[in-house]
Amino acid sequence: MLNYKVARIQERGEREIRWFRDVLAAERDALDGFLQADHGAIPAAVSLIAAQERPIVCLGIGKSGLVAAKVAATFSSLGTSAFFLNAAEAAHGDLGAVQTENVVLLFSNSGSTEEIMRILPILKARKCRLIGVIGRAESPLAHVVEHCILMDIAGEADHIGMAPTSSTTLQMAIGDALAVAVSRARGFTREDFLRHHPAGLLGRHMIPIRHLMHKGADLPTVGADASVAEMIAVISAGRMGAACVIDSAGRLLGLVVDGDVRRLIESRHDIYAIRTGDVMKTGPIVAPDSAVVADVLLLLQDAGRPLSVVPVVDREGRLVGMIQSYGLLRP
Template sequence: MTRAASLALADPGPMPELPAGALAGWFREVLESERAAIGRFLAGEVSGIDSLVAEIAGQDRPLVCLGIGKSGLVAAKVAATFSSLGTPAFFLNAAEAAHGDLGAVQTGNLVIIFSNSGTTEEIVRILPVLKSRQCRLIGIVGRPDSPIAAAVDHLVPSEIEREADHIGMAPTASTILQMAIGDGLAVAASRARGFAREDFLRQHPAGLLGRQMIRIRHLMRKGDDLPTVLPHASVADVTGVISARRVGAACVIDWEGKLLGLIVDGDIRRLAQRKGDFYATTAGEIMQANPRVVGPDLTVADTLLLLKEADRRFDVLPVVDGNGILLGLLSSWDVVQ
């Protein structure tokens, strides 16, 4: 058969006529079936979860998440979740394990085995080696009467009635349930370890999550870039300072550098609408007294969370020390940048 002929045979041709909403219905059927699989698991009795989570949380060496095929993909994802939530873990491919990768497994490691059938040959083959190294074995296994289920020290049965696809064969409901169980163990162990939001952000130094850990002192405008005026300065002078610093605001301070108030573009526009005198009106007369401020050691994430809880947006935030002395000015534009 020529390559062209084989490609022609692979062409599914035009889609047949379908009732209205059939595709969306099939889509929903899959999600409903997967949700039902998790619901049935939660409705059953799973013993020993407390002790299992405590054992995971108490580990002083990385967990091993073992699997192959689709269950292996789940194991890799769960290992990543454990690690990002403060419980070091790594994925071990069962096939590669038998060809040298078992060298990564230390005596006494805790090994979480993912297998739907419970008969996966590549896993069964290395069970004796894991046991000889006094590894504690946890099985997230779909068949409680299988060889792998019988070999583990702690079984979490992940039985399903059927897969969620239309022919009941593709790993769908089974892998969703495996992943949900793995996520549950990872999150519960993380909470037991006292893992906090700040710890999570420190685990993600790259990208947006990592940048949220930058402290305000490293982003704020200071020195010559800091727009400041004294309270007796005219609004005309204030306008000049704001224009020169290009941040849309000026901080009003006293002679000791203590923050007295904040003036933003809107304050000046409101004075103009009242036809006020830009030369006779002083900064102290139009400033916003006691503006919202932040400390220099807050992170960007902390600052944004505080503002969210207060239901406030911000364009600029003065940065002060414990005595109210102005240290800098944080611009929302700088945060975005």
């Protein structure tokens, strides 16, 4: 009896996994089918959007409206100003946000959405440039828009073939692809992206390191002629696990970290007789004083070894600060 119950549970589990995978497979097929088709409207649509200085209007309603809202956010995130307009609310005053000759990106699987059709004459009267992401080639919208990106899917992915699933997945992918293609056409960079995200972890990447580095009296510095014993005292007082070795003009000569000190002590050398310049590492990895956190993170990544600190120098190679790597992304 127990074995029978276990078998039934396993059977139900396998069935549910199959249902789950069927949906993913259907949505994958929709994407594959779109990729294999010829879409001559896409280059013109990308060029039209990339040339715009005014915000792009992403228009839709229902599930397609939710997609349009997300696509508008993706455009804005990637450097192309955009906003979402709900087709139903547009007919009740929100059309005031649409200016003459705005580019309007319409999302409609049926291509005959009543709320969109109702405001279409006004969009045309304002000479808006219309791009449609539409599911039916023979629909009214497909014949009216300037550029029609056609979605030809076999059906939705749900078991009754009615819930927006494959269609909205494809709409989302097309919207993302348009946003990325336009961003690339405009020369949008990683640095631009980070500047658009001042909050959270992404925002912290753009903080200038001069705001985070230790500087002035807090810098653990020592001359090359100082004894190792003096250098150890500087490291202990600085509490950064390292000391920067500088010349009389403040130029960085080298770096000594805790590990260097431990290895020296283990070798049983006289720490009062050896000069700091004899044990320092010359040519350490440094950051320019104009760097932001993202730049230092790249330096750490490319170093190929753990770095606890990174000295910061100006154009003349003078030491102006020191960054502790563990604190770079700390809130």
